[in-house]
Amino acid sequence: MTDDLVKTEGPPSSSSSLPEEKSDHRGDESRRNFLKVAVTLSALFVIGGIAALTKSITQRVGSVGSTSMATAFPRVKIANVSALSVNQPVIFNYPLDNEPNILVKIGQKAEGGVGPDNDIVAFSQICQHLGCLYAYESPGSSPDCNTSYKAPGPEGYCCCHGSIYDFANGGKVVGGPSPRPIPQVILEVDSTGDIYAIGMTPPAIFGHNTGSSDVNSDLQGGNLV
Numbered sequence: 001m002t003d004d005l006v007k008t009e010g011p012p013s014s015s016s017s018l019p020e021e022k023s024d025h026r027g028d029e030s031r032r033n034f035l036k037v038a039v040t041l042s043a044l045f046v047i048g049g050i051a052a053l054t055k056s057i058t059q060r061v062g063s064v065g066s067t068s069m070a071t072a073f074p075r076v077k078i079a080n081v082s083a084l085s086v087n088q089p090v091i092f093n094y095p096l097d098n099e100p101n102i103l104v105k106i107g108q109k110a111e112g113g114v115g116p117d118n119d120i121v122a123f124s125q126i127c128q129h130l131g132c133l134y135a136y137e138s139p140g141s142s143p144d145c146n147t148s149y150k151a152p153g154p155e156g157y158c159c160c161h162g163s164i165y166d167f168a169n170g171g172k173v174v175g176g177p178s179p180r181p182i183p184q185v186i187l188e189v190d191s192t193g194d195i196y197a198i199g200m201t202p203p204a205i206f207g208h209n210t211g212s213s214d215v216n217s218d219l220q221g222g223n224l225v
């Protein structure tokens with residue numbers, strides 16, 4: 001039966017080598033398959049290695065907390081309660097070293113206010129309209145650019161285009177073209193009266209992923225303080 005099979009599959013002169021050829025083909029195929037697997041595995045190792053290296057670099061950059069990869073707001077001491085006077089603002093950078101904020105004791109209970117009278121608040125000083133720096137206006141005071149205006153309460157007034165922010169009510173917009181409130185700095189006071197900045201409320205600081213509700217987007221584009 002084997003002879004018949006051999007005869008039907010090829011000429012007599014090649015009948016004796018046919019099984020070997022079949023074996024070689026299978027051998028070639030096995031080698032090809034082995035090579036494919038080896039190449040695929042090598043590629044996966046290379047890709048995996050690159051991914052691991054990238055992750056390592058990312059984590060390292062993030063861990064030094066000095067670049068756009070930072071993922072957590074720092075806790076930074078700003079002042080002591082005893083050093084503040086009503087309507088005397090203090091400027092400080094937070095969370096990045098190029099982002100100014102205004103800390104002020106407004107003399108009346110405020111949304112998000114801390115301290116014995118819940119009247120100490122802080123906001124980003126960067127106007128949410130087009131990014132100018134605004135100034136703090138105490139009740140009854142006038143901005144240099146608009147002396148006919150008298151602030152009815154503690155406010156931030158932007159002289160670029162007249163946006164006005166209410167410091168007693170979470171920095172909400174009460175005048176001008178600003179499309180959103182100014183981000184409020186989340187404050188904490190310890191038992192000694194030291195005031196710390198520990199975070200910021202969304203929306204994002206002007207120019208930092210505007211429109212995102214992800215507060216961590218505020219940490220991109222600069223160095224943490």
Ligand code: FES
Pocket residue numbers: 127128129130131132158159160161162163176177178
């Ligand atoms: S940038 Fe402040 S009102 Fe336009």
